Amino acid sequence: xxxxxxxxxxxxxxxxxxxxxxxxxxxxxxxxxxxxxxxxxxxxxxxxxxxxxxxxxxxxxxxxxxxxxxxxxxxxxxxxxxxxxxxxxxxxxxxxxxxxxxxxxxxxxxxxxxxxxxxxxxxxxxxxxxxxxxxxxxxxxxxxxxxxxxxxxxxxxxxxxxxxxxxxxxxxxxxxxxxxxxxxxxxxxxxxxxxxxxxxxxxxxxxxxxxxxxxxxxxxxxxxxxxxxxxxxxxxxxxxxxxxxxxxxxxxxxxxxxxxxxxxxxxxxxxxxxxxxxxxxxxxxxxxxxxxxxxxxxxxxxxxxxxxxxxxxxxxxxxxxxxxxxxxxxxxxxxxxxxxxxxxxxxxxxxxxxxxxxxxxxxxxxxxxxxxxxxxxxxxxxxxxxxxxxxxxxxxx
Amino acid sequence: xxxxxxxxxxxxxxxxxxxxxxxxxxxxxxxxxxxxxxxxxxxxxxxxxxxxxxxxxxxxxxxxxxxxxxxxxxxxxxxxxxxxxxxxxxxxxxxxxxxxxxxxxxxxxxxxxxxxxxxxxxxxxxxxxxxxxxxxxxxxxxxxxxxxxxxxxxxxxxxxxxxxxxxxxxxxxxxxxxxxxxxxxxxxxxxxxxxxxxxxxxxxxxxxxxxxxxxxxxxxxxxxxxxxxxxxxxxxxxxxxxxxxxxxxxxxxxxxxxxxxxxxxxxxxxxxxxxxxxxxxxxxxxxxxxxxxxxxxxxxxxxxxxxxxxxxxxxxxxxxxxxxxxxxxxxxxxxxxxxxxxxxxxxxxxxxxxxxxxxxxxxxxxxxxxxxxxxxxxxxxxxxxxxxxxxxxxxxxxxxxxxxxxxxxxxxxxxxxxx
Numbered sequence: 044x045x046x047x048x049x050x051x052x053x054x055x056x057x058x059x060x061x062x063x064x065x066x067x068x069x070x071x072x073x074x075x076x077x078x079x080x081x082x083x084x085x086x087x088x089x090x091x092x093x094x095x096x097x098x099x100x101x102x103x104x105x106x107x108x109x110x111x112x113x114x115x116x117x118x119x120x121x122x123x124x125x126x127x128x129x130x131x132x133x134x135x136x137x138x139x140x141x142x143x144x145x146x147x148x149x150x151x152x153x154x155x156x157x158x159x160x161x162x163x164x165x166x167x168x169x170x171x172x173x174x175x176x177x178x179x180x181x182x183x184x185x186x187x188x189x190x191x192x193x194x195x196x197x198x199x200x201x202x203x204x205x206x207x208x209x210x211x212x213x214x215x216x217x218x219x220x221x222x223x224x225x226x227x228x229x230x231x232x233x234x235x236x237x238x239x240x241x242x243x244x245x246x247x248x249x250x251x252x253x254x255x256x257x258x259x260x261x262x263x264x265x266x267x268x269x270x271x272x273x274x275x276x277x278x279x280x281x282x283x284x285x286x287x288x289x290x291x292x293x294x295x296x297x298x299x300x301x302x303x304x305x306x307x308x309x310x311x312x313x314x315x316x317x318x319x320x321x322x323x324x325x326x327x328x329x330x331x332x333x334x335x336x337x338x339x340x341x342x343x344x345x346x347x348x349x350x351x352x353x354x355x356x357x358x359x360x361x362x363x364x365x366x367x368x369x370x371x372x373x374x375x376x377x378x379x380x381x382x383x384x385x386x387x388x389x390x391x392x393x394x395x396x397x398x399x400x401x402x403x404x405x406x407x408x409x410x411x412x413x414x415x416x417x418x419x420x421x422x423x424x425x426x427x428x429x430x431x432x433x434x435x436x437x438x439x440x
Numbered sequence: 441x442x443x444x445x446x447x448x449x450x451x452x453x454x455x456x457x458x459x460x461x462x463x464x465x466x467x468x469x470x471x472x473x474x475x476x477x478x479x480x481x482x483x484x485x486x487x488x489x490x491x492x493x494x495x496x497x498x499x500x501x502x503x504x505x506x507x508x509x510x511x512x513x514x515x516x517x518x519x520x521x522x523x524x525x526x527x528x529x530x531x532x533x534x535x536x537x538x539x540x541x542x543x544x545x546x547x548x549x550x551x552x553x554x555x556x557x558x559x560x561x562x563x564x565x566x567x568x569x570x571x572x573x574x575x576x577x578x579x580x581x582x583x584x585x586x587x588x589x590x591x592x593x594x595x596x597x598x599x600x601x602x603x604x605x606x607x608x609x610x611x612x613x614x615x616x617x618x619x620x621x622x623x624x625x626x627x628x629x630x631x632x633x634x635x636x637x638x639x640x641x642x643x644x645x646x647x648x649x650x651x652x653x654x655x656x657x658x659x660x661x662x663x664x665x666x667x668x669x670x671x672x673x674x675x676x677x678x679x680x681x682x683x684x685x686x687x688x689x690x691x692x693x694x695x696x697x698x699x700x701x702x703x704x705x706x707x708x709x710x711x712x713x714x715x716x717x718x719x720x721x722x723x724x725x726x727x728x729x730x731x732x733x734x735x736x737x738x739x740x741x742x743x744x745x746x747x748x749x750x751x752x753x754x755x756x757x758x759x760x761x762x763x764x765x766x767x768x769x770x771x772x773x774x775x776x777x778x779x780x781x782x783x784x785x786x787x788x789x790x791x792x793x794x795x796x797x798x799x800x801x802x803x804x805x806x807x808x809x810x811x812x813x814x815x816x817x818x819x820x821x822x823x824x825x826x827x828x829x830x831x832x833x834x835x836x837x838x839x840x841x842x843x844x845x846x847x848x849x850x851x852x853x854x855x856x857x858x859x
Contacts, residue, residue, distance in 0.1 A: 069691060072691065072694065073687070078694075078695075079694060079695065079696065080695065080696070081695050158763065158765075159765040159766065162765050162766045162767055163766060166766045170647055170650055170652070173643060173644070173646075173647045174647060174652065174658065177644055177647070177658075177661075177662060178658070178661060180734070181661055181662065181664055181665055181734075182661065182664075184673065184676045184677060184680060185664065185668075185676075187676060187679070187680055187687055188672065188676040191679065199685065200685070203685045203686075203687065203690045204687065204690050204691065204694060251459050251460040251463060252460060254455075254456035254457070254459075254460075255456055255457045255459070255460035255461070257456060258452070258453040258456035258457045259457070262449050262450075262452060262453035262456075263446070263449060263450070263453070264449070264450045264453035264454060264457075265450070267453075270457065270461070276845070277464060277468055277469065279791055279841070279845065280468065280472060280838070280841070281791075281792070281794075281795030281797075281814070281837070281841075282795075282797070283795055283797045283814040283817050283818075283834070283837070284471070284472060284475060284795075284817070284834040284837055284838055285467070285468060285471040285472070286817070286818075286821070286834075287471075287475065287478060287817065287821050287827055287830050287831050287834060288470070288471035288472075288474035288475055288478060288831070289467070289471050290821075291474075291478070291488045291600060291827065292471075292474070294488050294489065295488065295489070295490055295598070295600075307463070307467060308467055310463065310467075311463045311464050311466070311467030311468055312467070312468065314460050314463060314464050315464060315468075318460060343452050343456065368667060371669065372667075372668075372669040372670060374669075374670055374671055374798045374802075375797055375798055378801075379822075389669075390669055390670075390671040393671050393672065393675065394671055394802070397675060404679055407675055407679075408675075408676070408679070410672075411669075411671070411672030411673075411675055411676060412672075414669045414671065414672050415668050415669055415672045415673075418667055418668060418669060419664065419667070419668065422660070422663070422664075422667045423660060426660055429667070430659075430663075430742065
């Protein structure tokens with residue numbers, strides 16, 4: 044029993060170590076180091092030796108001394124495998140091994156006798172592996188997007204794997220793609236249009252949604268139930284089936300290529316979820332507070348303005364952020380309705396730019412960084428509000 | 441007394457609700473019904489403009505004598521297929537200038553030339569000439585004449601509002617459009633995209649739900665693909681996967697994992713052999729599905745995580761006492777607690793993947809076997825310019841969606857209410 048769990052422990056832990064070291068090697072390759080072999084098998088084997096040494100030594104020496112010395116020996120062995128590697132790379136290997144051996148802390152010869160220990164080992168390492176895997180898979184494209192925007196066409200042609208940034212260059216050289224897309228491709232204008240459309244959508248949506256949500260939450264009227272159930276069903280209907288009729292009607296009314304037209308469409312498509320989210324929150328406000336307002340002789344306008352809005356600011360914030368994000372990221376309608384570069388939004392402008400096969404990719408990536416950064420910043424800064432918005436608005440992207 | 445109060449309440453409610461309802465009706469509900477109308481019409485992109493009479497004005501000298509000029513109006517019907525009835529024309533001349541030998545269709549009164557051109561056929565064109573003369577022999581300034589724009593008006597039918605209908609579009613959708621393949625691709629994409637996103641969502645939620653350091657950061661990072669703009673993400677992936685200079689292929693070739701770059705987004709099939717069995721995999725479609733999973737598993741993750749955090753810890757502690765293994769705990773405690781949310785997620789994601797347009801459009805444009813129904817709406821309506829046909833495909837989408845919803849509410853709707 045002990046032997047089986049020991050074998051599982053050795054294989055799984057070494058497999059995990061090999062995975063992180065391979066990722067480290069890939070990242071180093073993207074900094075211009077010329078590795079051509081992942082050396083998976085030898086690393087796996089010395090990884091097994093490392094884990095074995097770890098459990099055999101057990102508690103005989105201080106944990107810190109143990110992990111430092113083991114990691115040091117491992118790094119030296121590793122260094123002989125990849126002789127060409129620079130010192131910062133080996134330092135990285137050392138730190139990774141240190142992290143790894145520290146994670147092994149709870150395992151010892153004794154603990155390998157516990158019940159279900161093999162399952163626990165597998166669960167533990169799958170968790171660790173999963174964290175590394177998900178972080179890598181998610182952040183890697185964002186990383187490539189960012190670093191590509193700082194490279195030049197020639198550098199990328201010479202070595203498509205070298206994404207190292209040359210900080211000896213002047214800042215204007217480094218940010219050249221950004222200067223170009225602002226000067227040649229007019230991105231300043233597109234940022235302005237995107238901001239106007241998104242912020243405008245937020246304001247108009249709130250203006251329409253707050254009164255409607257209040258009525259749905261508080262007042263009794265004929266068709267109320269029908270309305271609140273149909274909100275979600277309407278919401279399930281996709282943009283793609285609205286596109287052709289809206290396109291024809293907008294063409295005839297001259298609303299295509301207009302920011303106003305886009306604003307109407309965005310507002311209408313985000314309204315149902317905004318109403319849905321707000322009415323849920325309004326219902327949670329105690330009715331007594333409003334009754335006090337009614338006693339004071341307030342009409343509905345006063346109640347909404349002076350009681351409801353101040354009390355539901357968090358909900359309004361999350362609706363506003365959510366709507367902003369939808370409008371900022373929206374692509375389908377801007378593709379259909381905008382064909383004059385004068386009225387492009389950022390997303391549409393990037394798509395237009397990519398339509399020309401001659402456009403260097405670093406420009407495309409610089410544009411992508413510009414359109415992505417605001418949403419990511421907003422998301423990180425207001426995560427709490429946005430997450431509640433996302434969960435409530437999940438029926439819609 | 442209370443009666444009048446409830447009347448007041450109703451009136452207030454309608455004033456509050458009406459603006460939102462009208463807007464949603466005009467932009468969301470009306471188009472769905474308009475699709476039905478358009479799908480029965482033989483109408484193309486170029487037909488949707490309402491025909492209008494147009495005139496281009498050219499001013500020419502006829503002789504040395506600058507007190508006489510010739511104006512040529514290039515008249516035309518903007519439509520290639522529709523007639524304009526009762527075309528009226530009006531142009532203004534400066535004081536002391538008048539036309540000579542005016543066309544019989546026209547009148548000159550109070551400095552205005554007014555003409556009645558009658559009906560113009562489709563594609564109608566005419567060069568209409570007027571000679572004008574200064575009454576007092578002075579030189580006429582060409583620029584002043586040129587700067588005055590003629591006004592034209594006429595009556596034409598809106599091609600959208602005529603009442604000739606046809607079943608042709610639906611016939612084409614079902615018989616000439618490779619309909620079966622279109623449907624299969626759509627279902628393949630939708631099903632695997634949904635299932636994949638949910639599986640990865642469960643895994644990620646299970647991870648973050650454990651006591652690890654920095655789990656709030658982890659939750660934030662996991663949501664990045666979902667909040668990022670689709671255009672930026674799709675182009676980044678196109679660049680990563682590019683066969684000639686893409687990072688992924690370059691890495692794989694560099695580490696000798698593959699010999700030749702693989703065109704992951706441009707190749708329809710790839711032949712795989714596993715255990716001696718050879719089979720063809722829809723390569724581009726699979727890649728697009730993986731992008732889809734990458735982008736939407738965060739949503740599943742967020743929901744499942746919220747559910748997992750609501751599971752009472754005492755359940756796990758009790759299981760621990762009973763000596764349950766981690767796998768047993770997952771199967772007997774965690775899974776039953778999240779099946780309800782998974783079924784809701786499945787439906788929501790299924791519907792949204794079924795309607796997914798942007799992702800596929802930006803990655804492959806619908807080429808290499810990634811043509812789904814929403815892509816087909818765009819292709820028919822805007823690439824082939826057959827609006828009627830595009831609408832017919834939209835109707836097929838709406839019908840399928842309605843049937844999904846009905847099935848969903850029959851099967852799991854009741855359980856959804858319990859969550």
